[in-house]
Amino acid sequence: MNLLKKMTPLMLATMIIAPSMILEAANAQRAGSENRGDRPRNGDRNGGSASLNREQRGQLLAERSFSNWDRRYIGKRTIKLQDDQEIAQRTREAANAHKSLEALTNTLTQQEQALKKVQANKQAINKTIIALNSAIAKAVGEKNKIKQTIAPKRQALRELQTQLQLNQRAAQTTSADVDNIKDRIKKVEENLKVTQESCAATPAPNCQAKINKLTNRLEKVKAPLADAVKLNRAAQKSVSDSEKTIANQQTQIREATKKVALIEQQNTQRSSQLSLKQTELQSANRQVTAAQNTLTPTIKTYAQSLTRRNEAVKRRDDLKEIIIQRILRINGIGASVGESAGGIDGDYYAESIGVRRGQGDGDRDGVNEGTRVGQDRSYQSGVAQGEIEGSAQANIDGHADGTRQGTSAAHVAVATTEGQSAGALRASQSDAASIGITQGKKEGATRAEATGKRVGEALGEKQAIEKNESHNISSTQISGEFAGAFSARVPDYPGFDCVSYRGRRFNGDDFGWRGQRDWRAEGNCPNFRPREHSEHARTNRPILREAFMDAYVRTYRQNRRAQFVRSIDNYYLSTYEDFRRAAFQDFSNQEYPAQRAQGRTSGYNTNYNARYPIMRDQFYNEAYQAVSANPDRNNSDYTTTYTSVEASSYRSRYEDIRVENYQRTEQATFDAKIPIQTEKFRSARFNSVDGIYANNPVLKFISSSVSDGGISGVAKADGVYQPDEVTLHNVTLTNFGKVAATNVTVSMEDGTSVKLPSIAANSTVTVKGAAKSKISRGRIGTSHKSELKVFSPLTAEAAIQGRHYYATSAAKLNLSDNVSLMRAYPMSLAGLRTDGELLINEKNSLQLNISNQSKRPYTGPMTIELSVDSRTNVITSEFDKIDSLKNSITLKSAEVLVASERDVYRPLVFSAKITKQGVTIGVLSTSYRTMAKAPYTNKAGKPVIVVDSDKNPGILLEVLSDLKGLANASVLDLSLSRLNAKVLNDGLDKKSIIVLDDSKGSTVAGVDSLLKSTEDSTMIFVDQNSAGLAIAKRNARGMRNAVKITNRLNGMNSDLELFYTNQWLDGVRDITVAAQASRENFRQVLNTLSSFNTTNAEFVAQSGRALTKSNWSTPNSTVQAMISMAAAQVMAVSSSMDQNERGDLIDLMKSDRLLFQKILRAPGDKKVKKSNLSKQLASIMMWHVLDKAVDSFDDIQDKIHHRIESRLEDEMKDVMIGEGIRIFSKGTYNYLKKFDKGLYNSIDDNKYRQSPFRL
Amino acid sequence: MMTTSTDRVHLGSNLSFYGEETIPNKDRAFFIKALFLAFTLNCLNQSIGAKSLKLALLDTGFCPSLALVNPNIIIEPVKDVTQSNTYKCHQNQLAGARFHGQRVLDLFSALYPKEAGHKKIVITPIVIFNKDGQQSFTYWNQALKLSQDHAIILAAAGLRLPEDETKRRQQSSKAPIPEGIIIVASGRVGPNIPKTTKLFPQELSSLDNMILVGSYHKPLFEKGFALKDGSLLYREAIDYYFEYSGKLSPTLKGASRALAVGGAKMLEHCAEEAGKGALDFKGCLKKKSFKISFKENLPLSKTLFSLP
16 A cells, blocks of 8 residues: 555556556665665665774774883883783784784775675666666656547547538539539530521521520529639638648547557566566675675674774783883882992992002002102211211321322322423424424314313203202102192092902992892992892893893993092092001101111212312322422332333324424425326327327217018018018218228128128218118017127227227127017908808808008008818808008908808817918908807707807817717707707707806706706706706706706716706606716716616616516616616605695506506516516516615605605505505515526515615 | 285295396306295295194103104104203103103194194193103293293193292292193192192183183993092183093093193184184184083082083
């Protein structure tokens, strides 16, 4: 009923036409209202977007910031809040909770978005449905409206049709009227006509009357015609009008009907669309429900997670706050404890150090000063005593000595006076003048002056200083040396050094630590362990202890120093003064015998020395005067003195006079004679020398010059000296003599000697072409040393005639005129090269630059001679000849073609020279070295060398030479990557690949490319550093998971590490065996590893033929390679297993795709027969080796996956020993025993004869 | 600078004789040489005068040959006003009070800027302690007379004055005080120097050209507090404070070290002003100085300043 109430009239109308349609629309509306009803439950507020907004998601508890927590922290913070275990734990919890919330937030957001999406979709569908419904309803309304107009129109039509019938009938009537009239007119006219004709034929009087009558009648009949016609016309028009109206009406009815049909058709379409959308709506509804169902639990989980996270964050931050409060509190306590302890310690140290040092210093200074003063006193008293003693002794000694000395002196004086007089008299009698006395006077005066100056000045200065400095000194001095130079003497703050303790203790001790004997942790060291002494530091939370210590250490240090600084002066100085005073008193009052003795001696000496001369002089004078008045001339003093003084006086005076006379005479004579003598010798010598010039040539070498003379006339005078070229030398000489020089010769560096034409007298002569020589052969660019020597024999005094000579003894005019002439060619050849890379069978042009280095242009045909050390003729065309060359030219005409492999991959050295008339005038200075390359060609059974020939041509040539040339190897040149692309891509098959690397990984890309597709091949890395394999292992994808097994193979006398590429992990097609070899042993490795270039099938076949009853114990390369390969395959599978736990690998172990399985199954039957003995022997040998290797061979035992190992062992044992736990059936090995017990026993004793590994 | 330009004018007028033929060639060559020499010397004097500052350093004993090399410092020969010292300079024997002066000189040289562009300082070391390690007024007066033409006088020493104030004044008034800036260490209590000690020239601290330097203990840590040196003399008169001890030249401590450090720093900042006079110099120091912050205040309430 409700539904009916909600229906609009239009819908009712529509219902009549399309009842199903309207029902669907109603359903849709209901569905919408149901959704609206769900809204509050799902949080879908506006029907379309159903997501949790911020409020609905819940409040994320803000994390409190603790960045500034240590603002009030004292000391250098060594802790972090995270150092606290509980904080760290809660931080982790909070972080985890936050992380999981974040993850949930993401999920929630995704799910909300998904819901939003399906809701949007649903909304879109709803919108379409509503649109369709309204369109349908509108169309129905329109249709009804049209239909309502059709019925009246039909009614009108019917009426119109009735009217038409009436009109038609009227028209028929009028038309009949007209026809009637016309018929009557016709009858009348016919009558008239008949009458007229009959009258004409037979005129009768009544004829006219008849005619007239008839005419009148006609007139009468005719009269109603016009009206009738008019009436008829009107009637006809009415008919046609009615017809038109009817037609019009019919059209309208038709169109309305058509419209109705169209609307119906459209509505049908809409209905079908509507039903489609209804279906979609149902699906969308289901999607919305599903999304909501997904979202609901997530919202619940999210809310839980959010609560958990907020709680965790709160727990963490609360704890942090508490801990921070406790840290700051304990830190503050630490600071005050430190302050107190520091103060105590500072004072303690100041006391300890200051007192001790004050004692020491004061004592020392006091002792020093006291000793000095005491010693001085002792000394002074000694002096007083000594003075008395000295005076007394001086009196005694002075009397004795004075008398004796006076007597002697008087005798000596008298003797001296008399002796001197006598000697001097004797000397003057010998003509020695008294100039000595004059000189003595003069010198004495000079000396007196000099001495007086020196001594007097010093004395005056000293006296002046003394005078100026002596007053008031004592009153202004600070006692003690250097007092007043203010460098503090108090001890330094000891820092954190320990000090030795002595002295009193400081009393301030707020924390009572002093009371404990052990308050100081380690003797007299800084106290860094207050926690042992303070309740405050006792906490089992380490972070608090650290906080305590941080502050403690800081304030402890500061206050310790501050207190020290405050106290030290006092402690030190007071102690110092005390000790100094005490020591001074002690030491200044002591008796110092040594000083007393010294003073006594000094006093004695002083007074003795003062008294003694006086006394002595007194008695001396007395004696002297007495003796002088009356000398005893026989006294020994007299006689001795007289003799000696007389003689010395004589000698002295005599010498004086003699010297003086000598000097004067010598000078005078010299002055008088010197001009005459000079002139005499001058003139004689002049004549002699002049004679030499007059009668001889006197030559001087001036210069020489050189020019180039060419070779057979070629290359002459071009300023360039080439080997073998003639040199022409000009010599210039001057002849100062009056006679021509006729015997001058010139010798050259090559030993040739030429005599020059006569050199005219008194002239300078240049001899052109005086000598000829040749540039010796030598390297271009080096110098030829030209040495020109000129000789002329000496005929007169060498010193004069040869004065310009270099060496008169050899008659050589010059040392040697040396000119360094650089060997060069006039033509410089350079830049010889091919146009592009030299490839086999590809023609290439050569080019060469020639430049003229000489000072003149060259003409005439000049030929370029090219040569190359090829084995075949590779130069197919020579350079064109040159007609003239002034500056330079580039030639390109020559061509080269390497057509034979004999000249490929070997150095080709091109040289060139240019000749004119057979004379070489230029040579290519650096020969062009190149190498012809060839793309890879397969050579069956021959190894393939992989190399970048551009980077490593040297080793390529060496290795090729080792392999006896290119005939025995193929070269896969990586520098020809384009030409060799196919080979690199397709890989190689059953090849020994020699990789030549350069320690720079030049081949890695090529090797990697090859590894992908290469099959059944070995790869041997050869390089000087033995690094190629390691580089490839690091860089080549195909080698990444290669298995390494150390092999001891037949043919190798040392272990060989082999790497087997892993086809299950590294995307390679097959296992390639790789080994590192050196230049020395690579051929051995090549030979040994050739057994590995084998397919699995060939391994089976070959090793199945290799062993016999007689040779099974001799190591066989094929069997060894097979076993090695089988082991490598298993290891590769195992390594793949390690990386991915894959069941298919276990299946692989059971399948016959692996070599070991193929070998096991090759005999086909476990029973040993003569026909399958070889195969059985191969599999037995393999079994023994592998079985042992997985248990004890280092490269395998620890590295093989246990599942692979047990599978391998199971597979082998099943075949070899039998199957099943209880061995239900026998295995091959049992059958061997049955087949040949002797053989069985031998093999059982020598199980590993074919082992490729050292087991 | 004005003098230099006048000289150039003068030189120009002298050079005009080049065109004259009156002076014979030989004589002219000599004249030119002499003129060139005069000109060179003049320029040299001018340039040294403009760029260098004369400093007298009064102390116990010096060995300039062993002093630290500083390209901006030229050390003149030592002047011994006591005429008594015969000590030998040997690298390994520079310890002891005799070479207190040498340590002051070394530290000053080490701290004064070495880069080009700083004012060159010509130091005249003057020994005022005789061979017995004693100083006297006579020595001081002679040293002050020798320092008359010096812009800066540095002394990390002081002469003990009589206790009697009248005598003290009498003595002090006799001293020939130079016009240059006198920077002296305040002095410090020590052996033989009690707190009551009066010192010369510290006693003259009220003179305008006198600057007193004291020592203080620098903070141990970046944010630690400085400590005052409680044993300084003339505390109320001290103008600037510098480090009590340091890693460089560790045996030089107290007021003497403060003087060496302070002297170098004052001249590092205000060498230009030092050439202009005490007023400019003190003004410059005031601008460059900073306050030292102490945790505690000793009886002295004055704010303490130092230079960076």
